[in-house]
Amino acid sequence: MNALDVLVCVKRVPDSTSELVLTEDGQGVDGRFAGFTMSQHEQCAVEIAVQVAAATGGAASVLTLGDGDAVEQLRAALAVGCTAATHVVADSQQLGPADVAREIAAVVRAHEADGRPHDLVLLGHDAADTGDFQVGIRLAYELGRPVVNGVTVVSVEDGVLTASGDGPDGHETYRVPLPAVVTVLEGGVEPRYPTVPGRMKAKKVPVEERGLAGTPAGAARVRWSLPPAAPSDVQVLGKGPEAAPAVVDLLEQLGVLAR
Amino acid sequence: MILVLVEKDLAGDAVEVSLETLTFARSLSEAGGGVPIDAVVVGDVPPALRSELASYGVRGVHALTGPAFDAFAGAAWASGIETVLATTRSVVVTAAGTPRGGEVLAHVAARAGVPMAANVLSFGGLSPFVVTRQVVGGQALEEMQLAGRPAVFTVAGHAVEAAPAAAAGPAEVHEHSPEVAEADLVARVVSTDEPEPDLSGGLTSARVVVGAGRGAGSADGFADLLELADLLDAPLGVSRVVTSLGWRPHHEQVGQTGSRISPDLYIPCGISGAIQHWAGCSSAKAILAINTDADAPMVTRATHAVIGDLHEVVPAINAEIRRRRTG
């Protein structure tokens, strides 16, 4: 089997698992409380990249586009098994999805020109912040490659990629020749945590830094806001443990208590 | 022309979110002075579908047929839409914000070299065309200028309620069997299996689900919740943060990226209720939220609530259930 070269693309995003705080300029999420991360889709994509690379004796590289702090996400991917990293230094806020796709494509082409073609490019299904749902597909057109979108399981055998995920009618499988682009949905693999030696190794990997290849068209963003609270007609049964009898009354009333 | 990609379910009916999208398109049409609305459907258009689409104000239904459309391929569907676009001179192409809708429209936009807005909730001005869409899994909104023609966007689920047009005319079906380039068929579904056996412990079919969120506090904080689940013979469902912190396995996740549940009663405990979670539990018939924060979205959207710490409330409920059973 040919050793595969896999590139996985990740984005530094504010963690959004807690109550959201927007930046003062309304252009994004303020991550200072909850911190920054990559989306769970991308964590799964990294895991798949590492697994696929390992299964074929190949290597997984990671790429990000972002400001200087985005190196943290590169290191996170390096710590769990990626062995090379590319940082396109840019203010990701100023780039739209088409810009990002073009920039990734530029890196892929440049690497190819350097004799390091990426057989498989993995992305998360969508960025956890901007939720554009299109970078992977645009990248495929930039590269003239097929793209499989929104899958959870990926494997490669004899240069053919098999990918599958849940579709509207059942579990769907794609079989695509390489090179290809795949966007990953979380749920098919359990992303691993870094180990201490992994983290130390990650620290020593040199990061390839690149500037933007083109002039960004931008994200056409006007501003962000928080959605208004939905009207409520909740019936409060009580406060604290004293509410227990009222709760059990409700369970009886709904007929879910019988056994 | 506003072109709407309409998805069908296995029975051949339009899915609810596509009808919502048509309703959305109609309001856009009205704002634009009555721009006609056409629909694109992949495969046959049964008479029932045709009249339903007509009732939603669709004038022309474009059916994409032929072997290229037997199995799903995002690029092929986009290629088909391109054919329709060429004949209709549409200024807007839209679809529901489903996995299919989003994927196909992303292909359309990429091929046309225009932007795409995902998960639009509403539109502001037409010129420039300004839309408001969901970002951060629906936790925030983005106002965005959608330049480029056609304007390509998907409509978020539940952005509007599906409603037939007040005065609807008949709809005409136009069949298209375009040539699809080989390259557009490379990435296509080669097999579709029955959904995998339910790993979620019966979450999707359960009558009662006990939910747990960050309020559990730690991986060790689930004992009382599991006891409640056991007493109610209910599976445990958890929020995304719980799986992302590694407190519980992923298959227990309820939400946009986990299982979608529709029990008679959902009991979310210590879950604040981000949109991402709501997307997975909004079909529950009744929701009993247990939360310290009376203003948490989960509480305000619930039918019933107890305000308090789950670590105090849940043991009391467990004790009360046991008491009534033995008493």
Add this chain to the structure above:
Amino acid sequence: MAEVPATADVVVIGAGIVGNSLVHHLTRLGWRNVVQIDKGPLPNPGGSTGHASNFIFTVDHSREITDLTLDSVRQYQEMGVFTQSGGFEIARTPERMEELRRRMSSARAWGIEAELVSPEFVKDKVPFIETDQFIGAFWTPGVGVVDSLRAGTIMRERALATGELTVVPTVEVVGLDTEEGPHGRRRITRVRTTGGDIETGTVVIAAGVWSPKLGDMAGISIPLTPAVHQMISVGPCPQLAEKEGEISFPIVRDMDTFCYERQHGADMEVGSYAHRAILHEPEDIPSIDQAKLSPTELPFTSDDFDPQLEQAYELMPELLGAEGAEMRYAINGLLSLTCDGNPILGESEVAGLWTAAAVWIKEGPGVGRAVAEWMTEGHSEIDLHHSDIARFHQHQKRREHTRLRTTESFIKTYGIIHPGEQYESDRDQRLSPMHASQQKLGAVFFETAGWERPFWYESNAGLLEQYGDAVMPREHEWDSRWWSPIINAEHLRMREAAAVIDLSAFCIFDITGPGALDTVQRTCVAQCDVAVGKVVYTPVLDAKGGFRSDLTVMRLGEDHFRVVTGGAHGMADRAWFAGHLPDDEATTLTDLTDDVSTIGIWGPRARDILASLTSDDVSDAGFGFLTCREVDVRGTTVLASRISYVGELGWELYVPMESAADLWEALLEAGAPHGAVPAGIGVYGTTGRIEKGYRAYGAELDSERTIVEAGMQRPKVKVADFVGKEAYLAQREAAPAAVLCTLTVDDHTSASGMKRYMLGGEPILTADGRTLTDGHGHHPYVTSAGSAPSLGKHVLLAYLPPEEAVLGNQLAVSYMEELYPVTVGSVDATPLLDPDNERIR
């Protein structure tokens, strides 16, 4: 869930380890109608307690912190939440090994079992440690881990069981209302919360990192800063997983990398104090909903931790690199830091508003008990003066000061800190009018309460040659760090001729009005109803007869007293006197510290020098010892007080700030022909007083010591009532449990041949090295150490068991784990130098 009550006798804000301990001890001590609120849920409301590492190393160089820690351990043990694991502090460098020897001194002094051990000894107990990474270790078998959340619940439940506590979680304080009380002092009246208002006269802020925000609501400063302490958890490690229970291996503190490794079941927690100081503002702490984990578990910044990770890996490669061991939990945990590293306890300037903040898990229950005692009795069993909120001078209450100092001191959490070590940041806050002149003289400045005080003057370096070996030079770098033989040269010149000493840091306040006499009589032990113009030196006691202070009082008029006290403790003294003013508004306390400078002149030629500058009578007959009066010095009216803390003839001269520089120059100029030199605080605070056996507050004197033990009792006790009188009278009737003695070191030669000089804090043992124990069960240690150049001796002060307090008794002092012979030279306040005090006349 309880509703917020409308009234309370006391409201405790916070349900972390401190708040929970407080409600337990308050109800135990009889408080009723106690309300505890927290904005978070129980049992973990999201503060620092919730993510604490929960291990306790008992040995600290501070006796106050050690006592609080030992008391906490006892409480944790009683609650059954303490698991003894033992703990190692390992040394990678010879400097650290020396520090561990010093730590042994503290362990012996505080009576804590400890031992210096080899790497092999460590490996025997921690098999996965690499012995080639370190050269030795300090082993404390009594180290353990606690379940602080469980302890909090137990204490809260005990308080609830009394029926006097109402606990209301998830309620946030939105305001603290105060009203004007007597003497313009505000008092607390109400706590406003999101659940309703509580009328109350007593509030305790035990809100950890949020405390400053709450303080602001009442207009008081609680100068702590939330700071990040990073930790990660690595696991599961098979070496740990095979053992049952949470902890089966001793905790390892890797002192030189500022890290620790602490087992948590199958995981190894690695914590660090090595990274840059990452400080936050209390207002910037996220809410419970905004935080991913909890408000005090902030996103981990891995770059800051990477160097420590590498060092931890070097130390335990097999464990941390084990197959399957992953980093699953990593946080930037918030904890509270203060400018001097001590907690912030006690009643604030707002009456009834107390604080108990900046407390670590190891001190939590002890602090709860001590503050509850303080609130109930007016004093605590454990002396808390280093932690008193009243200690902060205005400049120390600024957030900027806290920020700068904690930035500087963060790395010292595991650092090697010399007892004389000075801060570099935020200096020059309070400068005496003589500062510029002193700079020209090459003054080396040490800081006290923000004041820059010359410790010695390089301009006196020329005296070294003159005095030769009499300046007692020190060979060892550690002994001579933050020290200079010039101090001893200045001392000798003072005894020979005279010295001029800047004492601007003195805290000075006047008490005037119809209740003035009553106020000083009630606060001071000595008779203050003396003739106008008399100077009184007096202890100040708390109700249980422990020292609050010692200071001088001048009677300047029938209804006018001036109190002069040390700068370091002056803020607390002022608060103490202010707290004892009668309610009548005519009696007032006025702080003159910033208006009046003090310059001392002492030595056999002092009178000649002063006489050359004034036409007033300064003869012994005309200006007797312990009297004060105004004199005209070259046209400036100066209040002169004939008193001495260095055992020489001379005066303290109180002069308006604006005239002080002129007086300083005049004294130096007039003194020069007499051989006078400027001398620093090294003379005033150590060499001068130690030769005379004069006691210092904070060293020999604190609230755990009595007048009788300190050997300071007078033949009679005044008739007038005063705070602590009853206790003092009882102390006089009983045999003392310890006796303050002066000892001299007989031989300084160490095993290496180098002469070593103790700096204070060292244990006193029998001549052959056995432990001594006094009547309190305490072990003697050196409270002050310093050169006595006029005696040619190094002198130590220590409280000895009464049976050892025998003149000529031969004992030993342990310094850096070597014994040096010492002899008891005085068993009461009798000075070694000039026992009949002839020089003072």
